[in-house]
Amino acid sequence: MAELQNGNYLCPLTFRLYDQNGTLRSSSTTTYNFGKYFNGTGGTGGTPLTSLTLVNGAQDASLNFNTGEDYNNGTAITINNGLRVQSTAPYQIKVKSSAANFSSSGPSVIPLGAVKLMSSNGTAGPIEVTHNTISLNNVNTTLMTKNGWTDPNPVYYNLKYFTTANENSFKNARSGIYSTTLTFTMEPK
Numbered sequence: 099m100a101e102l103q104n105g106n107y108l109c110p111l112t113f114r115l116y117d118q119n120g121t122l123r124s125s126s127t128t129t130y131n132f133g134k135y136f137n138g139t140g141g142t143g144g145t146p147l148t149s150l151t152l153v154n155g156a157q158d159a160s161l162n163f164n165t166g167e168d169y170n171n172g173t174a175i176t177i178n179n180g181l182r183v184q185s186t187a188p189y190q191i192k193v194k195s196s197a198a199n200f201s202s203s204g205p206s207v208i209p210l211g212a213v214k215l216m217s218s219n220g221t222a223g224p225i226e227v228t229h230n231t232i233s234l235n236n237v238n239t240t241l242m243t244k245n246g247w248t249d250p251n252p253v254y255y256n257l258k259y260f261t262t263a264n265e266n267s268f269k270n271a272r273s274g275i276y277s278t279t280l281t282f283t284m285e286p287k
Contacts, residue, residue, distance in 0.1 A: 147250045149184045150191065150284040156180030159259055161213065169269055174260035179220040181255040181282065188245050188287035191217070191255075192238040193280055200276035208276050210234040212267035213259055217242045220254030234280070243287060 115124040156177040163169055183191070193215060200208040211233040218229055226245040233239075242255065261268065 147184060147186045148189065148284055149182075150282060151182045152180060152282065153182045153254075154178065154180050156257055159257070161259055161261065163268060170264060172261040172263045172265065174258060176256055176258040178256050179254035180257040181217065181220075182252050183244075183255065183284065184250050184252050185244070185248065185284065186250050187247060188243075189284050190243045190287050191241045192283050192285060193232065193234070193241050194238045194283070195234055195236045196279040196281070198236045200278050202274050202276045204272045204274045206271040206274070206276075208267050208271050210236065210278060212265050213261060215241065216258050216260075218256045218258070220256045222251070222253050223255065224248055224253045234278070238283065241282075245287065 110127065110129050112125065112127045114122055117123050154177055159175055159177060159180075161173055161175055163173055181191070183189070195210050197210075199210060200213075202208075213234045214231055215234060216229060216231040219227060224244060228243045228245070230239075230241055230243075232241055
């Protein structure tokens with residue numbers, strides 16, 4: 099039910115009456131009508147409805163440097179509709195890494211700040227949202243702020259990870275796989 103948008107839904111029902119021999123004796127069809135109209139309790143002092151989920155592959159994003167141009171010009175990956183949010187109250191989304199640097203099996207170190215993250219409205223994106231471009235960090239950093247109350251239907255945000263042109267942190271690093279764990283949190287505004 100959480101995935102359903104607010105509105106009316108129709109469900110056709112057929113009732114059949116059989117005798118002890120399995121012979122159909124009577125049949126009746128009707129349409130059951132039900133509605134989902136949840137507005138949450140956020141504006142009346144109760145607990146607002148809130149949820150945040152990474153979807154569409156956003157749980158495991160990878161930036162790849164395949165050519166010299168990727169180092170010279172920067173590289174990017176966008177996960178369309180990668181962040182799914184439901185809330186009946188204003189909120190802010192913050193991002194924090196588990197460490198100060200990307201980890202790898204080699205001796206090279208790449209600071210988190212060499213990778214940027216920005217958000218934008220996805221399909222069914224809300225109004226009254228301020229998007230920020232942030233450098234990844236091991237301190238909670240505000241990626242976006244949603245002002246104003248809203249209905250509880252899910253909204254989606256695009257996530258774009260990117261590097262800038264001629265970032266020396268990548269040019270001087272040894273080849274390999276570098277990783278970090280990011281935590282997305284939703285806080286009331």
